[in-house]
Amino acid sequence: MKRNLYILLAALVLVGVALFQNVGPGFAAVFQSESSKELPAETGPKAGLLAPPFSLQGLDGNTYKVGGQQDKAIMINFWASWCDPCKEEAPDLNRLAQKYKDDLVIYGVNVTKFDKVENAKQFVNHFNLTYPVMFDKEGKVNEAYKGVAFPTNVLVDKHGVIQEVILGILPPDQLESKIKKLIK
Incomplete structure (x- = not known):
């Protein structure tokens, strides 16, 4: 009886090891802690990649940087003054910047x-x-993020990884829902 139990346990362990090795990183990720997950090595303007780093001077004279580990999540809002959807979105961004100032920074x-x-x-x-608010006078930051529309909002987590790229505007409640998910 004991012998059968040992054989059964050995078979279960082997099946578990086989599943763990063959199912892939998605299965293994379940067993990793947040701090042990590796960051992507590649940068680019899409979800799952590190945000392309940049540094721009703001209208207030301060220099603002994006790239790598940050204290807060970041929302980068690419806009133009002639863009009607940008005008529609601006009051909502102001409200969100104030409401989530402890966990999120918005860079215009x-x-x-x-x-x-x-x-x-x-x-x-x-x-x-x-x-x-910063000025991308030569358009290099916009190019690094492959900008194709105004507004474009890029949601970057505290680790510097892009979580989502939003082309155009969303209803305020949907945008806020995405921000809540980003700062968790």
Whole structure:
């Protein structure tokens, strides 16, 4: 009787090892802690890759950086002053920036290559934007993120990994739901 029990246990262990090795990283990930997960080695403008690093000076004179480990999750909002959906979204971004200021930073990146600095400054003043706004004068940051539409929102977790790229605007409640998921 004991011998059969040992054989059964050995068979179960072998089946478990075979499953663990053949099912792949998705199965193995269940057994990893958050701190032991490896970050992607590749950067790029899509979910699952590290956010392309950049540094831009803000309208307030401070320099803001994206890339690598951060204290808070980041939402990068690429916009232009002439973009009607950007105008529609601006008040919601202001509200979200205030509401989630302890866990999220919103960076407004005006793609000045396709805009004018004066128009962008008027936009910031008109909507009384409270989050940092930067000027991508040569469009290099927009190019690194393969920008194709305004607005584009890129959600980056604290580890510097892009979780989602949102082209265009979402209803405020849907955007807030995505932010809640990002900061968990």
